[in-house]
Amino acid sequence: MEKKELLTEIEMRAIDHEISMVPYKKAAVIEALKIVQKQRRWISDESIDAIANYLEMSAAEVDSVATFYNLIFRKPVGKHVILLCDSISCYVMGYGKIYEALQKQLNIQFGQTTKDNLFTLLPNVCLGCCDHAPAMMIDEDLYEDVKEEQLDRILELYK
Incomplete structure (x- = not known):
């Protein structure tokens, strides 16, 4: 049974x-x-x-x-979920560099979770802050005007 x-x-x-x-x-x-x-x-x-x-x-x-609903997860995710906005505004304002930096720092791609189960990285079509692109969200925390050099400090907050 x-x-x-x-x-x-x-x-x-x-x-x-x-x-x-x-x-x-x-x-x-x-x-x-x-x-x-x-x-x-x-x-x-x-x-x-x-x-x-x-x-x-x-x-x-x-x-x-x-x-x-894209925020209901039907497979296991890490302790912290990173949503990286890939809208046209974020794309134009440097989303690609942020994605590359996250891939390198976390050693994962979209849809994957770090080996320690700490982070899952997912694309998101819009976080609703096009005037402050590029944007990402970690759990319920929104980060606007994200720069590559900020990522270490931001990720450290969740370790």
Whole structure:
């Protein structure tokens, strides 16, 4: 018999809070995914099933939401996720040099995680700060007007 992953008490309380603010359970699916991901760093197939059961949805419905949003991670990620904006504004303002420097410093490419599981590097189509390009985000921290020479200091904050 295979082991089913269940939601923790903390996750259920947080999801219940979100359910209380919407007209029906299914409307809390995005927040439920974010809650579980915050605890576990990613959303496994078992987590999809657990959320689906809790919200009285099909696993396919939950998975379609999870795969639509690029900030819901369906495979394991590092402790810190680096989102590097690759929009046209960031591209024109030096995104390429920032990407090359990050690749060199972390020894990874987009979609990869460092060997110590500390950082995952992902592209992001827009971080919404085109007037301060190039931009990147680490976890929930936004960095604007990023220069290569700042990267060592920025990354050190997360080690």
